[in-house]
Amino acid sequence: MSYKAMESTAAPLYPIREVSRLTGVNSVTLRAWERRYGLIRPQRTPKGHRLYARDDIERVERILQWLNRGVPVSQVRELLDQPETVETPAPQMGDWSSQRQHVIHAVDALDMGRLETLFNQSLALYPVGLCIAELWQPTIQQLEERWGDQFGATLQRRLLETFLRTRIGTRLYHANQTNSGGELLIARLPDDSSGFWAMLMALAASAVGYRIQLIDGEVALSELPMAVDRLGVKAVLLASGQAERSDLVRRQLPRLAEQSDVPVCLVGPVARIRVSDFENTEVAVLGEDTTQALSRLRSIVDNED
The missing domain is CATH 1.10.1660.10 (Multidrug-efflux Transporter Regulator; Chain: A; Domain 2)
Structure with missing residues (x-):
């Protein structure tokens, strides 16, 4: 039928x-x-x-x-299109592993044209959240694990960082014109020089209707309350792929959360690495997975409203 x-x-x-x-x-x-x-x-x-x-x-x-x-x-x-009376066979495994390898090969070769094609195709054919969870997040994790001190790693990292910043920034600009959800302030923590996790979280949150203010660079935590007040955001999301310094994790972030008028949330690998340090604090640990992080964020923001 x-x-x-x-x-x-x-x-x-x-x-x-x-x-x-x-x-x-x-x-x-x-x-x-x-x-x-x-x-x-x-x-x-x-x-x-x-x-x-x-x-x-x-x-x-x-x-x-x-x-x-x-x-x-x-x-x-x-x-x-199969008739509903016919039992649907179990689906074959998707090609995410192959797509991840294509992205990695494009980064290795510094083939920005190929990277552009892969980025546009993935977001045109699949929901944004699925693309981030199955393609871009694990690919970046794999790249970060192998880069280390290998020759050319810094160049590869910076080119990928610049590529994603430009493409994601363009999408955020256009989405902010039509999205009707609350506004979020997203920034990276000091030890995360690339900002990959902040960018991916911004893209995921924008795709579900939030308006995004993404700070592209390091910002002093002491200045965030002013940003909250002036921008009128619903929550602050801080992201990092690093463990971050102990003083920041154990003192500065909990103090910021206590003094903030909106929820202060943590996303990215730092949320997994440092989860025990935020027990009994007001910092909302959203986790490393963007889909789960958005679900937790939604419940927090809804409760605030």
Whole structure:
């Protein structure tokens, strides 16, 4: 039985922005699923604007279920179009491992054109949160583990850092114009010179509707209360891929959290490495996984409201 969008004029229809809000899938990805793979077929207004029925939204949710189970997007349509009475076979493993190796090879070769293609393709074909969790976060972890003191490591790190800062910064700028969620202040901690974790968290939070103020560089913790007051943010997220200094972890961050009018949260590997140091403090440890961190953040921000 082939898929057909609901045509009843009595049924409610939703614009693409509302579907993006309801499902967590950005509009660029929804359009890519339609144009490249025929996964969804929304109706159109006389002016060409997309309108989605409830059936379309449920189909998007089923697409996400398959993607989250590791099925490549190119194989999803065949699974969706199978009759419901036929037992669906277990999905094959996705190609995330292969994609991670492609990114690493592009970084090794300093092939910025290839890196650009891989970045754009991944975010066009999969939800942002899934891309970060399965591709960009583990790839950066793997790169950081192998870089060490090897020749060329500094150049590779800085080029990747500059690449992600530019691409993610552009996405944040445009998303901030339309996102209606609360505003977050995201910054890196002093020992994390690259800022990878702050950038990935900013991208993930933006994709679920938050407006982001990303501080691109080191900032004194003593100045953050002024930023909170002037910017009117809902929470402060501090990220690091390093263990950070003991004095900062055990004294400065807890003191900042006590004095702050909004939640002060910790994300990235530092949240795993130093979790025991923040017991009995007001610092909210969100964890290393961006998806789990966003879930915990949402509950914290909602309680504040």
